[in-house]
Structures are given as C-alpha cells and as structure tokens.
Amino acid sequence: MTADQVVRALGALAQEHRLAVFRLLVQAGAEGVAAGQLAERLGIAPSSMSFHLAQLSHAGLVAQARHGRSIVYSANYGAMNGLMGYLTDNCCNGVPCTDDAMCADAACEERGAA
Template sequence: MEEKQVIKALAALAQPHRLQIFRALVVTGTQGLTPAVMAEGLGVPAATLSFHLKELLHADLISQERSGRNLIYRAQYAHMSGVLAYLTQNCCQGEACLVEEATACPC
C-alpha cells in the first residue's frame, strides 16, 4: 500500500461521524447497511450521512452496491487491513513484537 492511500484513509477516519459510520459497518459485517438504517441508528441527518459516505467511498474504506431500490454500504476489510499493515510494518525495530498480532476478522 502506498503512503498516499494510507493518508487518505486516515484523513477520512479523522472525523467523528465518519469514524462512527465506518465502525458501524465493520460491526455489521458483510451484510452491510442501508443509509436509512445508518441514519436512524447513528442519529445522523440523511444529507450529512450522504456527505460522509462519499468521503469514505473516496478513501476506499467502504463499498457501495445497489440492491433493487436500496444502496448497501459495506466496510472494505482488505483496504483497512492494508492500512493497518502499513502502519505496523517494521514495528519494534526488527525485534520480536511485544504486542500480540491482531487476529483476522472472521467476516
């Protein structure tokens, strides 16, 4: 993963509503959520939610799929794993890490 992609992802998550949206999508898993469900669950107005979803899409942190008349949003686990891998690459100055490795998401 390139530094530019990591910066874009971290910048997108550096906003409270976007972080909440992304976390809600991660918790939901591969089934995803519609904007209506997210707006109700997070208490975010539809127009505000739309803006934040666009930013997360632009950062490639989430995906969008049309299902009939609905849009379904899902977390992009592979991209987020790439960001985390970039951040932890060469950690501990080449020594054995003191922190246990994160387990892979069963999603």
C-alpha cells in the same frame, strides 16, 4: 499502499461519525447497512451521511451496492488490512518491539522487517 492512500484512509476514519459508521459496517458484515439506516442510527441528516459515506468510499474503505431503492454500504476489509499493514510496518520498523504490545508479538514476527 502509498503514503497518500494511507493519509486518505486515516483522514476518512478520523471523524467521530465516520468511525462510528465504519464500526457499524464491520459489525454488520457482508450484509451491509443502507445509507438511510446509518443516518437514522447516528442521528444525522441524510445529506450529511451521504457526505461521510462519500469520503469513506473515496478512501476505498467501503463498497456500495444498490438493493432495490436502498444503497447498501459494506466495509472493505482489504483496504483496512492494507492500512493496518502500513501502520504495523510504521510502528515496528527498525526498533525493538515492546513486549506488552499486541502489535509486536503477533504482527511483527509474522511480517518481519518488510
């Protein structure tokens, strides 16, 4: 994952509505949620939701599939894990990890100083 991709993924999640959308999609799992339902649940206009979904899609964080008249969105766990990996390396690289940090005790030992 390149730094440019990381910036785009972070930017995609760095917005109240988009973070909420991603959380909903993660909770929904592989089944996904239709665009209209997302707009209704968050109380924003369909066109605004479409804009946000495009950003998430452009960042590779969500996948879309047509299902009848609806377009169903689902979370892309691979992209999220890639982002987490980059941040973990960033968080722990070259410095002793703190003891009370989840990032340290679990992830760092797993991945080493890669």
